Amino acid sequence: MKLEVVTIGTELLLGQILDTNAAELGRALAAAGVEVVRHSSVADRPETIRAAVAEALDRTGFVITTGGLGPTRDDMTKREVAELLGKPLELDAAVLRSLEERFRRLGRPMPAVNRTQAEVPAGATVLPNPRGTAPGLWVEDARGRVVVMLPGVPSEMRGLLADEVLPRLAARTSGTVVRSRTVRTTGIAESALAERVGAIEESIAPLTLAYLPSTDGVELRATAWSLREDEAERRLAAVVAQLRDRAGEHSYGEDGTDLAATVLEALRRRRARLAVAESCTGGLLGARITAVPGASDVFVGGVIAYDDDVKTAALSVPSELIRAHGAVSEEVVLAMTLGAQQRFAVEAALAITGIAGPTGGTAEKPVGTVWLAARFGNEARALKRVFPGDRNEIRARSAQAALDLLRRLLADKP
Amino acid sequence: MKLEVVTIGTELLLGQILDTNAAELGRALAAAGVEVVRHSSVADRPETIRAAVAEALDRTGFVITTGGLGPTRDDMTKREVAELLGKPLELDAAVLRSLEERFRRLGRPMPAVNRTQAEVPAGATVLPNPRGTAPGLWVEDARGRVVVMLPGVPSEMRGLLADEVLPRLAARTSGTVVRSRTVRTTGIAESALAERVGAIEESIAPLTLAYLPSTDGVELRATAWSLREDEAERRLAAVVAQLRDRAGEHSYGEDGTDLAATVLEALRRRRARLAVAESCTGGLLGARITAVPGASDVFVGGVIAYDDDVKTAALSVPSELIRAHGAVSEEVVLAMTLGAQQRFAVEAALAITGIAGPTGGTAEKPVGTVWLAARFGNEARALKRVFPGDRNEIRARSAQAALDLLRRLLADKP
Numbered sequence: 064m065k066l067e068v069v070t071i072g073t074e075l076l077l078g079q080i081l082d083t084n085a086a087e088l089g090r091a092l093a094a095a096g097v098e099v100v101r102h103s104s105v106a107d108r109p110e111t112i113r114a115a116v117a118e119a120l121d122r123t124g125f126v127i128t129t130g131g132l133g134p135t136r137d138d139m140t141k142r143e144v145a146e147l148l149g150k151p152l153e154l155d156a157a158v159l160r161s162l163e164e165r166f167r168r169l170g171r172p173m174p175a176v177n178r179t180q181a182e183v184p185a186g187a188t189v190l191p192n193p194r195g196t197a198p199g200l201w202v203e204d205a206r207g208r209v210v211v212m213l214p215g216v217p218s219e220m221r222g223l224l225a226d227e228v229l230p231r232l233a234a235r236t237s238g239t240v241v242r243s244r245t246v247r248t249t250g251i252a253e254s255a256l257a258e259r260v261g262a263i264e265e266s267i268a269p270l271t272l273a274y275l276p277s278t279d280g281v282e283l284r285a286t287a288w289s290l291r292e293d294e295a296e297r298r299l300a301a302v303v304a305q306l307r308d309r310a311g312e313h314s315y316g317e318d319g320t321d322l323a324a325t326v327l328e329a330l331r332r333r334r335a336r337l338a339v340a341e342s343c344t345g346g347l348l349g350a351r352i353t354a355v356p357g358a359s360d361v362f363v364g365g366v367i368a369y370d371d372d373v374k375t376a377a378l379s380v381p382s383e384l385i386r387a388h389g390a391v392s393e394e395v396v397l398a399m400t401l402g403a404q405q406r407f408a409v410e411a412a413l414a415i416t417g418i419a420g421p422t423g424g425t426a427e428k429p430v431g432t433v434w435l436a437a438r439f440g441n442e443a444r445a446l447k448r449v450f451p452g453d454r455n456e457i458r459a460r461s462a463q464a465a466l467d468l469l470r471r472l473l474a475d476k477p
Numbered sequence: 478m479k480l481e482v483v484t485i486g487t488e489l490l491l492g493q494i495l496d497t498n499a500a501e502l503g504r505a506l507a508a509a510g511v512e513v514v515r516h517s518s519v520a521d522r523p524e525t526i527r528a529a530v531a532e533a534l535d536r537t538g539f540v541i542t543t544g545g546l547g548p549t550r551d552d553m554t555k556r557e558v559a560e561l562l563g564k565p566l567e568l569d570a571a572v573l574r575s576l577e578e579r580f581r582r583l584g585r586p587m588p589a590v591n592r593t594q595a596e597v598p599a600g601a602t603v604l605p606n607p608r609g610t611a612p613g614l615w616v617e618d619a620r621g622r623v624v625v626m627l628p629g630v631p632s633e634m635r636g637l638l639a640d641e642v643l644p645r646l647a648a649r650t651s652g653t654v655v656r657s658r659t660v661r662t663t664g665i666a667e668s669a670l671a672e673r674v675g676a677i678e679e680s681i682a683p684l685t686l687a688y689l690p691s692t693d694g695v696e697l698r699a700t701a702w703s704l705r706e707d708e709a710e711r712r713l714a715a716v717v718a719q720l721r722d723r724a725g726e727h728s729y730g731e732d733g734t735d736l737a738a739t740v741l742e743a744l745r746r747r748r749a750r751l752a753v754a755e756s757c758t759g760g761l762l763g764a765r766i767t768a769v770p771g772a773s774d775v776f777v778g779g780v781i782a783y784d785d786d787v788k789t790a791a792l793s794v795p796s797e798l799i800r801a802h803g804a805v806s807e808e809v810v811l812a813m814t815l816g817a818q819q820r821f822a823v824e825a826a827l828a829i830t831g832i833a834g835p836t837g838g839t840a841e842k843p844v845g846t847v848w849l850a851a852r853f854g855n856e857a858r859a860l861k862r863v864f865p866g867d868r869n870e871i872r873a874r875s876a877q878a879a880l881d882l883l884r885r886l887l888a889d890k891p
Contacts, residue, residue, distance in 0.1 A: 103515060364780065458767075
């Protein structure tokens with residue numbers, strides 16, 4: 064089953080709010096086996112709303128709209144859709160009663176303007192909305208084409224979708240689903256990963272493959288379209304295994320896996336504790352680690368050694384080392400992990416020192432140059448990277464790369 | 478001037494990522510006086526991409542696309558747009574050289590697959606993208622219709638938009654602008670702020686006012702629509718002054734102001750240096766401070782004292798204090814700032830200790846309970862807050878509230 068989504072609201076086109084409704088509809092509908100083939104956003108203008116809904120209806124015969132169902136002048140979705148489908152608006156006595164009841168409960172008189180919310184296109188199914196004043200509407204025309212109108216307030220949209228829309232759609236779909244699974248990789252560029260994975264697109268059809276790069280690395284996302292659930296799961300499992308195999312040591316997990324959580328779990332299994340020493344990331348690595356609920360049984364803390372004097376005083380990095388090699392060097396980053404390990408009396412330590420920019424780069428050490436080190440017991444590894452991107456991206460990539468260095472060190476020590 | 482935006486990527490329709498590019502384009506284009514009349518999202522499928530761009534081009538004659546310019550097989554925007562406009566793809570020697578140069582700088586061989594990124598539609602203007610491998614493309618057909626293709630990576634899209642697209646659009650627009658200005662507040666709830674601001678909506682028309690809450694606080698955004706630039710600026714300045722006056726001590730800046738940058742600047746003026754001591758935020762406060770370029774002349778570093786033993790050993794918080802009052806207490810947070818101030822020999826220190834959840838709450842100290850402290854010279858202030866939200870929201874609100882505590886302490890000491 065295919066449909067289109069039309070989200071309505073001038074604030075969406077002006078970018079003043081993010082269109083979370085579109086994303087939420089996409090997720091929930093895919094999970095229910097419904098494919099959203101296009102999503103459009105239009106402003107609160109009658110002719111634009113009508114044109115967008117009409118075109119979407121011509122393409123797929125099924126449209127879900129959000130927004131424009133409120134009581135004020137800029138709410139015009141219902142009127143336009145009713146005219147488009149040739150259905151007059153009629154006052155619905157049950158909706159009016161429930162509106163009046165709602166205002167009575169809130170202890171306020173119902174403003175006259177809210178009366179228009181009780182008008183519905185002739186023959187429409189009213190979808191009750193206990194979370195707000197605007198009910199959802201399910202309208203079908205003589206040719207069997209459907210427009211479902213939902214309010215734009217995210218919590219109301221979400222409630223109506225789950226309670227009223229998805230169950231009705233389930234009755235129409237033929238048992239197929241749209242489902243995705245993801246292999247997460249890090250430490251390898253998109254193009255290099257593509258060479259490793261090779262041209263598997265044809266061999267996995269009708270599943271599709273997408274490369275999604277971010278500062279955490281590149282996600283490989285396989286999607287099964289319009290298959291039965293068991294068939295989709297079976298084929299996705301095979302593709303995921305193939306992708307993990309080809310991504311090799313760069314793959315650290317699947318789907319929602321967070322690298323920090325993975326590393327914490329690997330340490331927890333060894334009853335080991337972790338401390339950090341951060342220069343250019345300034346606390347970002349610690350923040351990532353402690354974003355994981357329950358981090359406290361593994362993570363004890365760390366030193367933010369932004370100033371070189373702090374590296375010396377709090378991490379016992381010899382000042383001659385900094386003078387001889389510079390603060391961004393293999394020698395210093397290794398001394399930082401050693402200092403963190405000893406000061407906090409832990410088995411595992413991570414350190415980062417680098418040049419996040421925008422200034423501070425040199426010909427020899429350009430902006431983006433970062434030294435990372437991981438230490439576990441008496442084994443340590445250091446790695447130099449030159450990261451692309453702006454200050455924040457370089458810092459985010461550094462934290463991820465440090466975690467990955469420790470993940471690999473632990474993986475090699477069974 | 479009117480145009481349409483088409484964002485391309487299956488992950489958008491599946492709701493796996495939020496379409497921040499569409500919102501960012503909407504904001505930036507409105508500010509430049511360009512109206513986005515429709516935004517569409519389509520999956521990575523050749524026929525759908527071509528249909529969406531063709532229809533948008535028929536309606537407005539000007540389309541901006543994002544996504545589908547990478548080196549892998551799911552990147553097909555360039556090919557489809559080239560065919561739609563009847564322009565063959567040709568290898569651009571300059572783009573190829575800059576790609577090869579980029580890989581050389583990163584010290585990696587260029588994978589063969591990246592070569593396709595040097596192909597451009599015949600006659601296209603190449604928009605250089607120093608932040609990534611895919612350049613933007615500006616293609617005009619014989620009828621004067623334009624398609625601008627931008628990469629989907631948000632930082633690359635943003636850079637190309639500012640550096641290459643907006644200046645070219647400015648040359649085409651006709652005098653009026655859509656412009657917004659923002660007053661940033663923190664430490665006050667949306668409804669309490671609304672009571673302070675009062676019902677000024679009618680008096681500021683045709684400007685509009687929106688309340689935008691986030692973990693940083695509530696932004697008050699005034700927007701002027703379709704006015705000449707000088708008139709828009711004049712009226713916005715008056716409204717901003719009025720809003721700042723009513724928000725009072727809760728207002729810390731305007732527009733893009735970051736509270737961390739404001740605090741760093743206030744300390745810099747006093748030639749004072751800053752250190753932090755973080756428990757539940759685990760480095761997030763340090764990360765926020767060091768996200769500000771040039772933080773190093775003020776910020777020296779800090780201690781992430783996640784474990785109570787670290788509070789004692791690294792910050793000299795007496796263990797009896799923790800036993801008597803608990804780690805989340807006024808006594809301990811004040812001792813943490815004192816420890817940070819003394820250990821790092823700085824004038825200013827901030828400390829945070831709290832219960833970010835999801836577990837660890839008690840009846841007396843529920844999840845969200847956070848003690849914050851700021852110290853400057855021999856003056857210190859502590860503040861208890863009980864923040865709403867999940868673990869990440871509580872941590873983000875804590876970092877913002879700690880910064881605001883120091884901002885106010887400094888503001889009261891001229």
